[in-house]
Amino acid sequence: MDLEYNKKNTWNILSDNEKDELEKLSKEYINFLNVGKTERLANEEIIRQAEEKGFISIDEAIKGEIKPGDKIYANNKNKGCALFVMGKAPISEGLNIVGSHIDSPRLDLKPNPMYEDGEMAYFKTHYYGGVKKYQWTNLPLALCGVAFDKDGNKININIGNKEDEPVFFITELLVHLSKDLNSKNAKDVIEAEQLNIVIGSKPIDEEKENPIKKYILELINEKYGLAEEDFLMAEIEAVPAQNAREVGFDRSLIASHGHDDRVCSFASLKAILGVENPNKTTVSLFVDKEEIGSVGNTGMTSNFFEDALMDIINANGNFNYVEYKHALANSKVLSADVTAAYDSTFKDAYELTNSATINHGVGVSKYTGSGGKGGSNDANAEFLAEVRSAFDKDGVNWQVAELGKTDQGGGGTIAYILAKYGMQVLDCGTAMLSMHAPVELVSKADFYETYRAYKAFFKNI
Ligand code: MN
Numbered sequence: 001m002d003l004e005y006n007k008k009n010t011w012n013i014l015s016d017n018e019k020d021e022l023e024k025l026s027k028e029y030i031n032f033l034n035v036g037k038t039e040r041l042a043n044e045e046i047i048r049q050a051e052e053k054g055f056i057s058i059d060e061a062i063k064g065e066i067k068p069g070d071k072i073y074a075n076n077k078n079k080g081c082a083l084f085v086m087g088k089a090p091i092s093e094g095l096n097i098v099g100s101h102i103d104s105p106r107l108d109l110k111p112n113p114m115y116e117d118g119e120m121a122y123f124k125t126h127y128y129g130g131v132k133k134y135q136w137t138n139l140p141l142a143l144c145g146v147a148f149d150k151d152g153n154k155i156n157i158n159i160g161n162k163e164d165e166p167v168f169f170i171t172e173l174l175v176h177l178s179k180d181l182n183s184k185n186a187k188d189v190i191e192a193e194q195l196n197i198v199i200g201s202k203p204i205d206e207e208k209e210n211p212i213k214k215y216i217l218e219l220i221n222e223k224y225g226l227a228e229e230d231f232l233m234a235e236i237e238a239v240p241a242q243n244a245r246e247v248g249f250d251r252s253l254i255a256s257h258g259h260d261d262r263v264c265s266f267a268s269l270k271a272i273l274g275v276e277n278p279n280k281t282t283v284s285l286f287v288d289k290e291e292i293g294s295v296g297n298t299g300m301t302s303n304f305f306e307d308a309l310m311d312i313i314n315a316n317g318n319f320n321y322v323e324y325k326h327a328l329a330n331s332k333v334l335s336a337d338v339t340a341a342y343d344s345t346f347k348d349a350y351e352l353t354n355s356a357t358i359n360h361g362v363g364v365s366k367y368t369g370s371g372g373k374g375g376s377n378d379a380n381a382e383f384l385a386e387v388r389s390a391f392d393k394d395g396v397n398w399q400v401a402e403l404g405k406t407d408q409g410g411g412g413t414i415a416y417i418l419a420k421y422g423m424q425v426l427d428c429g430t431a432m433l434s435m436h437a438p439v440e441l442v443s444k445a446d447f448y449e450t451y452r453a454y455k456a457f458f459k460n461i
């Protein structure tokens with residue numbers, strides 16, 4: 001027995017078969033990233049894949065009796081969902097839950113976005129989540145979302161993601177004229193009101209006022225049947241237009257928008273799609289609004305998950321509050337969210353002994369938060385021990401992952417929200433680089449071990 005602890009590089013311990021599976025799953029993950037660039041699109045893809053594997057909607061499921069082995073999904077307003085595989089054990093013994101989020105930092109269009117200035121037309125934006133604003137300039141952008149025409153028809157907008165479609169662009173001042181700009185703090189280099197997206201420059205008729213904006217409105221009306229007023233109640237997000245790409249001569253990494261938290265979401269999805277007839281009821285939970293504090297009726301603090309659970313318990317007879325409370329209190333959860341991987345270019349922000357490093361397995365964080373663990377869930381040692389045995393049983397490569405040096409910053413997840421019920425909750429997800437940048441970096445091997453970790457959790461807890 002090794003008395004000294006040394007973490008392992010996943011590439012050194014995978015078998016050839018596992019390496020093949022890793023590449024296959026990475027391809028599927030890249031596809032998921034490309035089709036699911038927003039919470040709505042990711043949710044649609046998750047439900048599509050679930051239905052393909054035999055999951056039925058909760059509205060259908062509760063019409064009859066619910067049996068062990070049944071696969072059920074609940075859709076939360078097209079922005080989040082819960083997948084359940086019913087267990088053999090009574091539900092009051094608790095559920096095994098992996099909870100991730102499918103929203104990512106991005107730029108949302110303002111309610112009244114369109115204007116013309118300096119012979120160009122623009123969309124104004126309002127940033128969503130924690131972004132470094134200057135990173136969103138000089139980058140091809142796509143627009144994804146929904147709008148409603150006057151008759152109440154829902155119009156899906158998705159433009160800029162395909163090669164032959166136009167993209168959109170936020171300008172930044174040329175270096176030649178940046179004397180004043182260069183002396184600003186990084187957070188002030190680009191201000192929120194400067195995140196204006198170029199949407200066109202061609203006038204329709206030189207006699208009219210706002211000829212460029214008017215031409216754009218005509219084109220939008222032709223394509224979508226929408227007028228300017230319809231934007232006032234639309235929900236449209238700007239995301240990087242570029243698709244996910246392999247990185248490195250060895251192709252060992254993936255660069256993409258939205259790894260936070262689609263890497264854990266996809267790992268969780270793949271894990272639950274492989275679950276058949278579990279002992280405990282098994283749940284993959286995909287929530288929205290994590291990046292702005294888990295608020296709103298699609299965020300983790302809403303009662304969506306609790307209501308779905310009540311409906312499921314109620315389907316087989318009268319709802320029993322005690323049974324429901326026990327189901328919650330006895331549940332075990334992996335809060336599946338990304339964490340920071342050690343970045344040697346910025347050594348000073350990390351404490352290497354407790355940081356996750358790329359390719360060294362899924363990251364396990366006893367606590368997150370900031371300062372003196374403020375706002376963190378701080379998992380119990382008893383549960384950590386249980387999760388370690390579940391991982392060890394299947395040879396999952398894992399590592400501890402503290403988010404940088406103490407007092408350097410911090411972050412949170414949905415962990416504390418589920419913990420309030422008495423659930424045992426542990427933060428466990430993929431360590432990554434360039435978190436919250438428009439394009440982020442993840443290792444294929446860490447994605448693969450995250451998938452294997454959630455699979456082992458569902459199987460062995
Ligand atoms: Mn996250």
Ligand code: MN
Nearest residue numbers: 105260291436
């Ligand atoms: Mn985040």
